[in-house]
Amino acid sequence: MPSSAPASRQNAPDAAATTAGEFALIQRHFSRPCGHTALAGGDDAALLHPRPGMELAVSADMLVAGTHFFPDADPHDLGWKTLAVNVSDLAAMGADPRWALLSLALPAADDAWIAAFADGFYACAERFGVDLAGGDTTRGPLTLSVTILGEVPRGQALTRAGANAGDDIWVSGQPGLAALGLEMLRGTFAPTADGERCLAALHRPQPRVALGQALRGLASAALDISDGLLGDLGHILVQSRCGATLHEDALPLAALYATGASPALARRCLLAGGDDYELLFCAPPAARAAITALGPALALPLTRIGTLSDAPGTVALRSADGTLTALAARGYDHFG
Numbered sequence: 047m048p049s050s051a052p053a054s055r056q057n058a059p060d061a062a063a064t065t066a067g068e069f070a071l072i073q074r075h076f077s078r079p080c081g082h083t084a085l086a087g088g089d090d091a092a093l094l095h096p097r098p099g100m101e102l103a104v105s106a107d108m109l110v111a112g113t114h115f116f117p118d119a120d121p122h123d124l125g126w127k128t129l130a131v132n133v134s135d136l137a138a139m140g141a142d143p144r145w146a147l148l149s150l151a152l153p154a155a156d157d158a159w160i161a162a163f164a165d166g167f168y169a170c171a172e173r174f175g176v177d178l179a180g181g182d183t184t185r186g187p188l189t190l191s192v193t194i195l196g197e198v199p200r201g202q203a204l205t206r207a208g209a210n211a212g213d214d215i216w217v218s219g220q221p222g223l224a225a226l227g228l229e230m231l232r233g234t235f236a237p238t239a240d241g242e243r244c245l246a247a248l249h250r251p252q253p254r255v256a257l258g259q260a261l262r263g264l265a266s267a268a269l270d271i272s273d274g275l276l277g278d279l280g281h282i283l284v285q286s287r288c289g290a291t292l293h294e295d296a297l298p299l300a301a302l303y304a305t306g307a308s309p310a311l312a313r314r315c316l317l318a319g320g321d322d323y324e325l326l327f328c329a330p331p332a333a334r335a336a337i338t339a340l341g342p343a344l345a346l347p348l349t350r351i352g353t354l355s356d357a358p359g360t361v362a363l364r365s366a367d368g369t370l371t372a373l374a375a376r377g378y379d380h381f382g
Contacts, residue, residue, distance in 0.1 A: 074157075074161075075160050075161055075163075075164040080177035080178070080179065081175070081177055082095070082144065082177060083095075083145060083177040083179045091180070092145070092147070092179035092180045094144075094145055094179065094195070096197055097197055099199060099200055100197035100198065100199060100200065101197065101198055101199075101200050101201075101203065102195055102196070102197060103136055103139045103141035103195070103196045103197065103198050103203060104193065104194070104195050104196075105132060105135035105136060105193070105194050106132075106191070106192065106193040106194070107131055107132050107135065107191070107192055107194075108189060108190070108191045108192075109124075109127070109128055109131070109189070109190040109191075110187070110188070110189050110190075111187065111188035111189070115127070116231065117188065119249070120162075120249065121159045121160075121162035121163040121166065122162045122163065122165055122166035122169075123166060123249040123250055124163055124166065124190070124249075125162070125163040125164060125165065125166025125167035125168075125169070125170070126166040126167065126169055126170045126249075126250050127166075127249060127250065127251060128148075128163075128166075128167060128190045128192060129146060129148075129167050129170040129171060129174075129176065129192060129194075130170050130250070130251050130252070130253050130323065131251065131253075131272065131323060132146065132192045132193075132194040133170065133174050133176065133194065133253040133255065134251065134253040134254070134270040134272070134323040135194065135270060136194060136196040136253075136255070136258070137253045137254045137255045137257065137258035137270060137325065138204065138258060138268050138269045138270040138325055139196070139198060139203050139204050139205070139258065139268075140198055140202060140203055140204040140258045140259055140261055140262045140265075140268070141196035141197060141198040141203065141258070142175070142196050142197050142198065142255070142259065143174050143175060143176045143194060143196045143253075143255060144175070144176065144177065144195055144196050144197055145176065145177050145178075145179045145194070145195040145196075146171065146176050146177070146178055146179065146192055146193065146194045146195070147178075147179060147180050147181045147192065147193040147194075148167070148178060148180075148181035148190075148191070148192055149181045149182040149183070149184075149190075149191040149192075149193075150181070150182070150183045150184075150189070150190060150191075151183075151184050151185070151186035151187060151188065151189040151190075151191075152183065152184075152185060152186070152188065153185070153186070153187060153188055154185075174253065174255055176194070198262075199262070202262045202263065204258065204261060204262065204265055204267065204268040204327070205267060205268075205285070206267050206268070206269055206281050206282045206284075206285035206286065207267065207285040207286055208266045208267045208286065209266045209267035209282055209286035209288055209328040209354055210266060210286070210288065210330070210354065211288050211289075211354050211355055211356040212330070212331070212353065212354060213266050213267075213288075213328040213329060213330050213331075213353070213354045214328065214329055214330070214331060214333075214334065214337075214350050214352075214353060214354075215279070215290060215292070215326070215327075215328055215350070215351050215352040215353060215354060216325075216326070216327050216328070216329065216337060216348055216349065216350050216351065217271070217275065217298070217324055217325070217326050217327075217348075217349050217351055218254050218257055218324045218325045218326075218327075218346055218347070218348055218349075219252075219254070219322070219324040219346060219347060220247070220298060220301050220302075220324075220347065221271055221275055221298070221316055221319070221322040221324050222298075222299075222301075222302045222312065222315040222316035222319055222322070223240075223243060223244050223247035223248075223301070223302070223305075223315075223322070224244070224247040224248040224251065224319065224320070224321040224322050224323075225248075225314075225315035225316075225318075225319020225320060225321060225322075226244040226247075226302065226305055226307060226311075226315050226319075227244035227245045227246075227247055227248030227249070228248055228319070228321065229311070229315070230244060230245065231245075231248075235307065235311065236306075237305040237306050237307070238305065238306030239304055239305055239306060240301075240304060240305045241305070243305075244305060247321075247322070248321060251321070251322070251323035252323070253270075253323060254270075254323075254324065254325045254346070256344055257325055257340065257344055257346060257348075258325060260340050260343075260344065261325075261327060261329075261337075261340075264329055264333045264336055264337060265327040265328060265329045265333075266286075266328045266329055266330060267282050267285070267286055267327065267328045268325055268326070268327035268328070269281060269282060269325070269326055269327075270323050270324065270325055270326070271320065271322040271323065271324050271325075271326050272320060272321065272322070272323060273320045274317065274318040274319060274320040275316065275317050275318070275319075275322070275326060276317045276318055276361065276373060276374065277318065277320075278326055279326060279361065280359075280361070282326070282328065283354075283358065283359055283360075283361070284359065286328075286354070287358045288354040288355060288356065288358060289354065289355035289356065289357035289358055289359060289360035289361065289362075290352055290353070290354055290355060290360070290361045290362070291352050291353050291355055291361075291362045291363075291364055291370070292351055292352035292361065292362070292363050292364065292373070293351060293352050293353075293363075293364050294363055294364060294365045294366060295365075295366050296349065296350060296351045296352070297313075297316060297317075297349075297351055298316070298347070298349045298351070299312050299313065299316060302315060302316060317373075328354060334350070337350075352364075360372070361373040361374070
């Protein structure tokens with residue numbers, strides 16, 4: 047993780063001490079061995095060797111205290127989540143995660159906090175085969191920024207733009223649990239069961255890398271759910287120029303009801319809660335059998351929740367009696 051010092055600091059009386067402390071912090075906590083990186087931290091740039099026949103998939107994400115997480119969040123969980131939300135972006139593209147660059151703005155060099163954060167980050171890196179190849183540190187409001195790089199066979203990346211009217215809409219896992227976990231932390235929801243499961247979904251999301259890889263050649267479009275199912279579905283609808291009809295009786299609400307959530311809260315968390323990092327994907331009906339078989343093979347629930355329509359940008363909810371209700375395809379917006 048190379049460091050960059052602003053010009054205004056370079057000649058300050060304590061610059062040498064500050065720089066020494068910064069590099070010592072990096073050496074202590076972010077210099078673990080890499081598995082597939084030609085040159086990692088310690089130089090001006092990393093050197094990477096993409097495998098033959100692969101395209102690079104690159105994404106970046108930022109987590110800011112007070113916006114994306116509570117300032118007193120457990121640092122080990124936060125380390126895991128900082129990388130996991132980026133790995134999830136590659137999962138949605140059907141890519142293999144390979145390298146990450148980590149940049150940290152820290153209000154203070156709290157060694158115990160940084161050690162726990164690093165352990166959580168590396169736990170996620172080890173789980174998904176990611177090398178930490180570099181990054182940066184500076185003093186400032188707590189901000190965690192990752193650029194992640196992965197590989198996908200040339201021409202096989204999943205995008206948001208390939209879906210067609212008539213395609214099925216699928217979702218993995220159990221969206222809505224993370225939003226219930228957030229409601230718990232806010233003190234607005236007291237579960238009667240599965241509270242720890244809700245908090246685990248919020249703090250330690252599980253990127254669906256294996257699913258994304260298995261969907262190459264099956265899915266017509268895909269993304270991960272970060273800002274709410276409806277809002278993220280809207281991105282597919284825009285890019286693929288389709289509409290959508292969701293089937294009320296197919297929505298995976300039972301597990302949310304089991305926590306003690308009211309029907310209104312369960313539906314809101316499922317459709318608009320965000321922070322799930324499950325995959326939302328579309329596929330032609332001919333792929334139903336193959337996708338259904340993936341669920342048991344990956345030990346992961348896969349639920350077909352609707353169909354794409356030829357009414358671009360529109361979303362409707364079909365009730366059991368056939369009634370259609372218009373829904374707004376709108377998710378979380380930092381500037382909305």
